[in-house]
Amino acid sequence: MRKRRFSRAISLVIGAFAVAVTLSVARQTAARILGGHGTKTDCFAVFEGIDSTGGATPKVRCMDGDPSCDHDGDCHNGSCTFQFRVCINQKDVSGCTPPAAGLKKIRTIPPKYHSFTGGLTGSKLTQTVCGDQGDVVVKLRGKKKNKPGRQQIRVFAQANGAPPDSDLVNLFCLPRPTTGTCPAPGTTTTTTIPCAPGACVCPGGTPSMLSFTTAVGGSGTCGHVDADGNPNFFQLNCGGLYFGGAGVAVPLPSKVPDMGSSLTKVSCNCSTLTLQPTSPTEAGGNRCTQGATSKRGGTCTTTADCAGPCTTGADCTPGGSCAAGSCSNANCALLQCTASGCLFGPPLPIPNTSHNGRATSTCVVNSLSGDASGTGDCVVGSTSNLNVPLKSTIFLNGGDLMAMRCSGGANDGANCTGGGGCGTVASPDPCTGGTCVNDTGRCASGGGEVADTPCCSDGDCALSGNCESSKCESGSNANFGCITSADCPGGTCKTLIQPCPICGTTNKCNAGINDGLACTPADSAIDGDYPTSHDCPAPAAGNLGSLPISFVLDSGTITKTAIDNPGTGEQSNVFCGFCKNKTLNTFGQRCNGQASGAACSCKIGTPCPACSGAPCLPIPCTSNGDCTGVTGFTSCGQRTPGAFTNTDTARTIVEQGSPSGPLTTGGPAKPATLVSIFCIPLTFSSLVDGAADLPGPGAVALPGMARALP
Numbered sequence: 001m002r003k004r005r006f007s008r009a010i011s012l013v014i015g016a017f018a019v020a021v022t023l024s025v026a027r028q029t030a031a032r033i034l035g036g037h038g039t040k041t042d043c044f045a046v047f048e049g050i051d052s053t054g055g056a057t058p059k060v061r062c063m064d065g066d067p068s069c070d071h072d073g074d075c076h077n078g079s080c081t082f083q084f085r086v087c088i089n090q091k092d093v094s095g096c097t098p099p100a101a102g103l104k105k106i107r108t109i110p111p112k113y114h115s116f117t118g119g120l121t122g123s124k125l126t127q128t129v130c131g132d133q134g135d136v137v138v139k140l141r142g143k144k145k146n147k148p149g150r151q152q153i154r155v156f157a158q159a160n161g162a163p164p165d166s167d168l169v170n171l172f173c174l175p176r177p178t179t180g181t182c183p184a185p186g187t188t189t190t191t192t193i194p195c196a197p198g199a200c201v202c203p204g205g206t207p208s209m210l211s212f213t214t215a216v217g218g219s220g221t222c223g224h225v226d227a228d229g230n231p232n233f234f235q236l237n238c239g240g241l242y243f244g245g246a247g248v249a250v251p252l253p254s255k256v257p258d259m260g261s262s263l264t265k266v267s268c269n270c271s272t273l274t275l276q277p278t279s280p281t282e283a284g285g286n287r288c289t290q291g292a293t294s295k296r297g298g299t300c301t302t303t304a305d306c307a308g309p310c311t312t313g314a315d316c317t318p319g320g321s322c323a324a325g326s327c328s329n330a331n332c333a334l335l336q337c338t339a340s341g342c343l344f345g346p347p348l349p350i351p352n353t354s355h356n357g358r359a360t361s362t363c364v365v366n367s368l369s370g371d372a373s374g375t376g377d378c379v380v381g382s383t384s385n386l387n388v389p390l391k392s393t394i395f396l397n398g399g400d401l402m403a404m405r406c407s408g409g410a411n412d413g414a415n416c417t418g419g420g421g422c423g424t425v426a427s428p429d430p431c432t433g434g435t436c437v438n439d440t441g442r443c444a445s446g447g448g449e450v451a452d453t454p455c456c457s458d459g460d461c462a463l464s465g466n467c468e469s470s471k472c473e474s475g476s477n478a479n480f481g482c483i484t485s486a487d488c489p490g491g492t493c494k495t496l497i498q499p500c501p502i503c504g505t506t507n508k509c510n511a512g513i514n515d516g517l518a519c520t521p522a523d524s525a526i527d528g529d530y531p532t533s534h535d536c537p538a539p540a541a542g543n544l545g546s547l548p549i550s551f552v553l554d555s556g557t558i559t560k561t562a563i564d565n566p567g568t569g570e571q572s573n574v575f576c577g578f579c580k581n582k583t584l585n586t587f588g589q590r591c592n593g594q595a596s597g598a599a600c601s602c603k604i605g606t607p608c609p610a611c612s613g614a615p616c617l618p619i620p621c622t623s624n625g626d627c628t629g630v631t632g633f634t635s636c637g638q639r640t641p642g643a644f645t646n647t648d649t650a651r652t653i654v655e656q657g658s659p660s661g662p663l664t665t666g667g668p669a670k671p672a673t674l675v676s677i678f679c680i681p682l683t684f685s686s687l688v689d690g691a692a693d694l695p696g697p698g699a700v701a702l703p704g705m706a707r708a709l710p
Contacts (some may be wrong), residue, residue: 004021030363033052033169034047039095040095040096041162041606042167043089043093044095044157044162044164044165045087045333046086047085047094048661049085049262050083059170060169060172061598063173063174063176065174070173076176079173080171080174081137082137085133087131088106088128091226095610099557102125103141103158103159104125104126105123106688107322110153111449113136116134119220119238121220125228125326128669128671138151145175147175148175150171155167155527173211176382183194198285200542202271202273202708203662203667207268207665207709208442209266210263210264210275210376210707211275212383212672212705214260214704215671216239216703216704217237217238217239217256217702222703223656223701225644225654227396234645237252238703239255239702240256240700240701241699241700242555242698243351244694245642245644245645246644248644248696249692250350250352250353254350256348256700256702257346257522257524257530258524263278264277266279266376275372275373275374275375276373277339277368278339280337283334287319287335287534288300288305288516289299290317291306291327292306292310307330311325311326311430312649315327318517333534335534339368340368341368344367346440347532348363348364349363349497349532350499351529353468354483355483357469361400363395364392364394367391367393369388371584373386380662382556383554383657383706390550390551391546391547392546394546400499401511402510403417403422403439404416404439405422406437408432408455409509412504413505413506416429416436437454439479439498440456442467442468442483443463443467446464446465447464450479450480451478455673469496470495472487472492473488494528494603495584497529498511500536500538501538502529502536503520503535510536512538512539513538522535535539544684546602547683548615550678555658556659557656562652563577565577565624569582570582572649574637575653575679576620576680578619578677579626580637582637588618590626592614595619596629602615602616603616604617619633623636638696639694656672657675658673660672665709665710668710671703671706672706673701674701675696675701675702677699679695680698681694
């Protein structure tokens with residue numbers, strides 16, 4: 001609602017060229033209440049999105065119908081709707097440092113407003129993050145609704161070794177004079193600042209770039225799935241990646257890596273930001289990952305920067321040869337830019353932790369297939385329709401790159417698998433000062449099975465009968481095999497699968513092309529398949545091809561609704577249709593993915609000779625009519641109907657983002673959540689497509705930190 005208010009205000013023309021933005025920059029930089037309990041703990045929790053008149057007990061006064069503070073859009077209705085959220089561990093509060101170990105707990109009083117802090121649990125208590133935005137309705141008092149109404153909200157935030165932060169705010173709704181007129185939609189009673197076309201009113205001045213860095217998702221929900229007659233039957237976690245139809249066999253969600261940073265250029269008109277791609281030079285942060293050994297780890301802007309010098313292949317990183325002074329395998333990892341060819345986030349592991357599902361685990365490397373573009377608002381802190389077209393390259397290397405790993409010693413975490421796979425040790429043993437241990441599986445509990453019993457298959461678990469590819473990290477089932485955290489009461493399930501090479505505690509690549517070479521972790525150790533790094537590429541032999549993904553991010557609420565295809569035997573509940581043979585449930589391929597294109601069978605997304613170098617792709621469709629010309633594949637559908645679960649057949653997917661609030665140019669980063677719902681083509685690998693149930697829909701919520709750069 002706030003976003004609509006500002007956009008309306010900006011559209012009011014004053015004279016021929018001026019525009020009035022009905023807000024005060026000073027107010028926007030102060031749209032936060034610390035609570036006033038004590039300076040040293042004020043940063044533990046803050047109210048964000050509301051302004052205070054100050055005082056020992058902060059007060060927010062709002063007149064019924066004032067659109068700057070009453071968000072119900074109604075005047076003379078006898079109530080004010082205040083909108084705000086609670087943010088924790090804030091790093092920009094003067095005189096206060098967030099607790100190093102995070103908060104112990106946080107709660108809201110009265111309990112009926114529990115939703116403001118209810119999602120701030122688990123790992124989120126250690127992050128700089130905000131809870132869900134919520135409404136507090138304050139009604140006027142008196143029979144004639146002519147007396148101010150008041151609602152008090154208190155938040156208690158506790159940390160070990162520090163006094164609690166007790167934040168209190170009083171919300172007052174003031175009656176509007178009966179003779180007074182209601183303000184026009186999109187206006188407020190705050191100071192008006194002239195804004196000529198092309199001028200910028202962002203707090204702190206005109207930004208040049210906008211950065212967004214992903215954070216650990218935590219345990220809150222950012223969306224849900226509805227079925228016909230069964231709304232909200234399946235929750236979507238913040239920081240979770242979901243994919244596939246109702247037949248997906250991979251336990252969801254997959255975890256999205258944190259620390260992925262992207263930079264977009266900004267042009268500003270009033271408070272509206274036009275987001276444009278940054279080049280490798282503009283964004284910086286690029287690094288040579290392959291090529292000349294002497295250049296590896298150095299800065300670069302093009303692959304040529306990493307190629308030489310070399311005299312022989314020994315001067316190149318593994319897999320490269322030297323010709324004319326240049327290494328054949330040179331690569332410059334473009335880590336932060338948003339132009340075509342730039343990377344998007346760290347390598348993404350997709351472990352299939354289902355029973356006996358390990359072999360279908362994949363590693364995904366995302367890069368941009370086109371330039372990023374979108375819009376934003378520096379006053380609201382919103383992002384709208386940020387188009388980030390992706391090329392998702394899929395690697396399948398037997399599911400797990402390290403069946404055995406070194407524990408302790410100089411090469412802690414290194415691959416030590418022998419020629420016989422799980423249960424065998426490489427010769428010579430690389431685990432100097434450590435031990436080569438099973439990193440494949442642990443026996444599940446039951447039947448008197450002993451905790452932490454290593455296994456390579458079910459046959460190694462004589463008592464429980466089940467060898468699982470993850471183990472409980474804590475709780476009552478600690479060190480027993482698990483599939484999801486539901487198998488670990490009081491604990492979490494940590495995977496033993498590494499579908500991507502990782503950059504572990506020794507800052508050396510574990511597995512992959514650059515096994516044993518130095519690396520910099522690109523994300524945190526959020527699970528057993530992390531941290532990953534572009535310094536540690538996956539083995540090229542497992543490259544299945546690249547999937548084109550139409551990926552659009554937004555900080556608002558987005559939805560996607562499935563369609564039903566008419567006709568006998570046609571598929572219903574289709575979110576992402578591709579031309580298929582409904583009898584065989586197989587899908588067609590054509591040059592450029594066009595129904596009129598020539599038939600082809602090359603690796604998906606790669607240059608195809610049959611297509612004169614264009615890619616060979618499946619054919620997207622929205623109805624059977626789009627497939628009439630595709631011989632043998634005349635129906636439009638997914639592999640199976642629905643989305644993400646077989647609990648019910650999904651009809652609608654909903655993801656809810658959250659804006660950051662006012663962004664001050666050059667100021668601190670603020671928490672925000674960007675969301676996307678998209679379609680994923682199939683890989684034409686029966687192993688991968690069967691497990692992931694592709695083609696089908698995808699959805700993700702990316703919690704992170706947004707910042708406006710000068």
